[in-house]
Structure formats: C-alpha cells, structure tokens
Amino acid sequence: MSVLVYTENWDGKFKKLSYELVSYAHAIAGMLNTETVAVSIGDVSDTELTALGKYGASRVLSVRDARLNQLVNQAYASVLYQAAVRENAQVVVMANNFTGKAIAPRLAVKLKAGVGAGIAGLPVTVEPFAIHKKAFNGKAFATIVIKTPVRILTLLQNSFGLKENGGVAAVEAFIPDLTDHDFKTSVEEVSKVTGKILLTDAEVVVSGGRGMKGPENWAPIEELARELGAATACSRPVSDEGWRPHEEHTGQTGKIIAPNLYMAFGISGAIQHLAGVSSSKCIVAVNKDPDAPIFEAADYGIVGDAMKVLPEMIAAVKEMKGE
Amino acid sequence: MKILICMSNVPDTTTKIRFKDGNTALDTTGVQWIINPWDELALTRALQLKEEPGSGVEKVTVITVGLADAEPTIRKALAIGADDAIRINSQATDAYDVARQIAEAVNNEGYDLILCGIESSDYNNSMVGGMISEFLDIPSVSSVSSVTVDSGRFKIKREIDGGKETLSVTAPFLAVVQKGIALEPRIPSMRGIMMARTKPLKVIEPVTSEVLVEHIRYELPPSKAKCRMVAEDNVRELVQLLHTEAKVI
Numbered sequence A: 001m002s003v004l005v006y007t008e009n010w011d012g013k014f015k016k017l018s019y020e021l022v023s024y025a026h027a028i029a030g031m032l033n034t035e036t037v038a039v040s041i042g043d044v045s046d047t048e049l050t051a052l053g054k055y056g057a058s059r060v061l062s063v064r065d066a067r068l069n070q071l072v073n074q075a076y077a078s079v080l081y082q083a084a085v086r087e088n089a090q091v092v093v094m095a096n097n098f099t100g101k102a103i104a105p106r107l108a109v110k111l112k113a114g115v116g117a118g119i120a121g122l123p124v125t126v127e128p129f130a131i132h133k134k135a136f137n138g139k140a141f142a143t144i145v146i147k148t149p150v151r152i153l154t155l156l157q158n159s160f161g162l163k164e165n166g167g168v169a170a171v172e173a174f175i176p177d178l179t180d181h182d183f184k185t186s187v188e189e190v191s192k193v194t195g196k197i198l199l200t201d202a203e204v205v206v207s208g209g210r211g212m213k214g215p216e217n218w219a220p221i222e223e224l225a226r227e228l229g230a231a232t233a234c235s236r237p238v239s240d241e242g243w244r245p246h247e248e249h250t251g252q253t254g255k256i257i258a259p260n261l262y263m264a265f266g267i268s269g270a271i272q273h274l275a276g277v278s279s280s281k282c283i284v285a286v287n288k289d290p291d292a293p294i295f296e297a298a299d300y301g302i303v304g305d306a307m308k309v310l311p312e313m314i315a316a317v318k319e320m321k322g323e
Numbered sequence B: 001m002k003i004l005i006c007m008s009n010v011p012d013t014t015t016k017i018r019f020k021d022g023n024t025a026l027d028t029t030g031v032q033w034i035i036n037p038w039d040e041l042a043l044t045r046a047l048q049l050k051e052e053p054g055s056g057v058e059k060v061t062v063i064t065v066g067l068a069d070a071e072p073t074i075r076k077a078l079a080i081g082a083d084d085a086i087r088i089n090s091q092a093t094d095a096y097d098v099a100r101q102i103a104e105a106v107n108n109e110g111y112d113l114i115l116c117g118i119e120s121s122d123y124n125n126s127m128v129g130g131m132i133s134e135f136l137d138i139p140s141v142s143s144v145s146s147v148t149v150d151s152g153r154f155k156i157k158r159e160i161d162g163g164k165e166t167l168s169v170t171a172p173f174l175a176v177v178q179k180g181i182a183l184e185p186r187i188p189s190m191r192g193i194m195m196a197r198t199k200p201l202k203v204i205e206p207v208t209s210e211v212l213v214e215h216i217r218y219e220l221p222p223s224k225a226k227c228r229m230v231a232e233d234n235v236r237e238l239v240q241l242l243h244t245e246a247k248v249i
Ligand SMILES: Cc1cc2nc3c(=O)[nH]c(=O)nc-3n(C[C@H](O)[C@H](O)[C@H](O)COP(=O)(O)OP(=O)(O)OC[C@H]3O[C@@H](n4cnc5c(N)ncnc54)[C@H](O)[C@@H]3O)c2cc1C
Pocket: A208, A209, A210, A211, A212, A234, A235, A236, A237, A238, A249, A250, A251, A252, A253, A254, A265, A266, A267, A268, A269, A270, A271, A272, A273, A276, A286, A287, A288, A289, A292, A304, A305, A306, A307, B013, B037
C-alpha cells in the first residue's frame, strides 16, 4: 500500500509546488497509515530526488527516458499507471495544473479511479473517502465521496503549503514498459517563459483591468510587481484587447490562482473575474468607484485613481524594504 | 473529415448558486442554462475549420449527456451552425460516467477530431475530455489554444506550465481546448435558428451507468469580513497593514 505522488520538474529542478505535493501526499499517507512514494519523470539529479524525503517521501521512483522529455499524455499516464500498480497505490496525488489536468483523467480510466479535482485540503474521512472541493467556479464547496479503492487527487497550488518531516528518500530507477503506441503526438516547437515569475507560482500577484486605460500605463504595475517579487496578471478584456499577453488573463475562462496577495488595480470585480482569484488569501482593490463589486471580495481597499495610487505604493514599498 | 464537440449544459456564469434538499442538490429554479463557455468556443473553432477551403472538414456534430431539458441548449448549438446533434438520455453525474457514455456512443463512428472544453463551469473537474480519449484509446492534447489543419495533419498549440508548445498530430485524436481557440463565441443568426429546428437530433439510451464519485453535500463559502478601507492619500498605511497585519509582503 502507498500514496503515490507525481513530482514534476522544470529543467531538472523541483519547485515549491513539487514539495507541496509531497507534503500533502505524506499527510494523507499518515491518515491511511502507509508510506509516500514519489514518481519523477526526467533528468533529475539524485541530490534533488533524495531531497523529496525532507517532505515525507520514503522512496522516489525515477524514470529517465528521452522520449518523455516532452509531455505526452498517453505515455505519462502509462508510466503513472505502472507505478501505481507496482506500489499498490490507494491514492495518487498530482497538481491541478496543465500537466495534472492532462494526465489525471487518462490515469483515472486506466485505474478505474474516482477523481477529486482541484482539492484544497485533506480528506474529511478516509473511510468513506470524503473530501471537499470547489464547485460552481468558487461560488460553492462540495463534499464528494470517492467510492473506488484507488483515488486520484489533484491539488490546487499554494493551498496546502510545505511541511518538513526531515527524512531522506531512497531513489530507485524505474523502467516502465512503453510502446510506440504511447507516443502518437510530437512536439515541434517549444517556447518557454524565462526570467519571469509564473503567475501560477507567484505568492504575490499585481493585476490590472480596463480601468488602467491602455497598455502604455502598465509600467507602474510592472514596477510594483518587481519590487514585490510578484507576477503580473490582468482581467479578460485587457488580454482580449491585446494590452497584455493571454497568459496573464485570470478568471473563470483564464487562470485560476490562489496567491497570498492579489492586488487589483482598475478591475471591477465581475463574478467571472472573481472565479479565478477569490481563493487568494488576501485581496487588495484600488478602484475609483466605491460601489465596484471588487470591494465585496477584497480585504483592503482604496477608493481612488489607480494612476495616482500606484506610484505612491511603489514608493511606500521601497521605503518599507528600507531602500 | 468529421469533428465531434462534447458539450455540457451549465448554469449561466452569473447565476446565484443555491441548494435544496438539505444542501444535497443544486436548486435549479430560475437558473438560465447555457452552453459551457469553452465548449461554445470549441464549436466556433470547428465551424471556422469547416468553412476553410481545403480543410477537409465535412461535418460538425455536438454530443451531450443530459435529459430532455438540455435540448434548448442543443438547439442553440445547432443554430450556431453544428450539422447535427446527439443526446445521450441520462442525467450527467460524475465525469467518469459522462466520458464513458460518450465513448460508448461514438466508438467506431469515425470522428477524426473530438473537441472538449478544458472544464465545465459547474463541477470544474477538467476530466471528461481526457477520460474519453483513454476510453477510445486515442491520443489527447490538453490546454490547447489553437488548432489548424493542413492536408489531414493537425497543428496544435498548447500551453504547458511555464511555456507554449506547437505539436503535430494525426487524426484521430482528442483536443481539450481552452482560451485562445476562438476569440468570441459565434452567435446564432435568424436563419440559423430557423434551420436548427429541422436539423437531426438523435436521442440514444445510455449504457448502464457507473458512478465513481458522489457529490453528497454542498456549502456556500463563508461570508467574507468587510473590506477595510484606507484613504487614497494614505497608501503608506495600506503597505504597512499588508506588512504587519496581513503579513503578505
Ligand atoms: C462567460 C464569461 C466568462 C468570462 N470570463 C472572465 C474571466 O475569466 N476573467 C475576467 O476578468 N473576466 C471575464 N469575463 C468578463 C467579465 O464579465 C467582465 O466583463 C470583466 O472582468 C471586466 O473587466 P475589468 O474589470 O477589467 O473592466 P471593467 O468592468 O470595465 O471595469 C473597470 C474598472 O476600473 C475602474 N476604473 C476606471 N478608471 C479607473 C482609475 N483611473 N483608477 C481606478 N479604477 C478605475 C472602474 O470603476 C471599473 O470598476 C467573462 C464574461 C463572460 C460572459
């Protein structure tokens, strides 16, 4: 028996997300009285792999196969399926990100496992296996019961945090059986975002809406983000107008994020926008309309002109940092 | 070439969500039903491909798992331009069951491309598309923001965590689509609405359902504490509060 956790790497390195997933898997393993086994796919050093032990993995199955350098849904699902069977997994944990969403459903069919998608906390009970999840775009929570002996959970990033347990994981090479049938899609071109904090990884996000009036006014948003080590985001009309790249669009039809701090400048707070940001731990709104719905979702607010508030905020942050 | 769009019937995105029967079911009184926003974009893109000279796309079909009350939404898809529709006569329950019903219905029907939205805006699972592809044992590409076709070969753009990739795929396959696949959903024309009335809508009976996940109870999120307002000329105070009180910077 085990709880299996898929730890994704980025150019051979794990990120905070990977450690969060292991911490979460380990907490569930505790509830089930079993061990936590991580699966890594790609060229990751042993030092990096054993470090997963710090968060509770007792073993890491390391898969190195050049054909898996790019995400191929079928092949990845097949690897995890073979690992789950070998380790007799009761629960498989992965991230609720693009990779998780690509693999989890295929794996679920292979294992005939019920899926809890977009989970933010531990199961309420493990017998029956009941757990909370968001539904209706964050307008409600549901308690679901997963009735199968194997369950798949996809965890919302930044919802559980890191829990150190101070162990060292044993690394085992794992060679799954893959055939050409598993590799029917091929990647021809890759463009990676470099030198920028990814929106989904960021702990602080500075976001602008149509109230920013035009792309020429984004310099202070970017500067504030730089000062705070934050990522930048925007509302849908802003990306539809081409003021900002599509990757920054947050909301129901864009990215769903849960940073510690979300700052909204000139965003009205439409229900579809809030669907993507309402899980943020703290929301700050700056809007010149005191009746803007964003203030109902916000923790702190300023009624005022974003163009005037932004430079002052940058100055105040610099001052706070002691510059 | 034939394209299939898997379509989900969901409450309008502005719906105020309420529950009934001791918080065990959605109260559908007064709810407006719409085509799931991503499925609508998928349909729009499929129709654009069909109109492109030389794309080889001859037919666009929509399929949904739902009872007769889902038919207005299906007619809307036909009015937008789908050629025909299939309704599997079953109350949609969990993702596994929906995917299995669809896979059973379309197996051996020869669809070259199956399009699904990245999630349905009711249960937010992001599961149905990938599950269908596994049931059918065909390749799948997820988080797809662009689909083009050139002499039978598809070029796909997808977003990955931290970048974008261009892929080349041969039919048959399934694409789970997201933002970017089409900019604005198509709106039915008057002529489309007239034609939709006579377009074929096939109703088929489900296979025995198998539900792996049950929704047993719902709750509304706890109401939020009131927003703390800070004066416009006191930005410094706000930054201090974020630092010392909220401890987020
Ligand atoms: C199916 C569907 C899905 C959708 N999905 C999304 C989604 O994922 N994400 C999303 O964001 N939207 C989404 N929308 C759109 C959403 O309904 C809103 O239209 C959108 O969020 C509004 O963006 P905004 O707040 O930037 O612009 P507006 O609504 O135009 O608001 C601008 C705000 O800026 C304020 N303002 C103006 N000037 C200033 C100034 N100088 N200083 C300070 N404040 C100022 C105004 O008071 C106003 O509140 C969706 C809509 C639909 C129908």
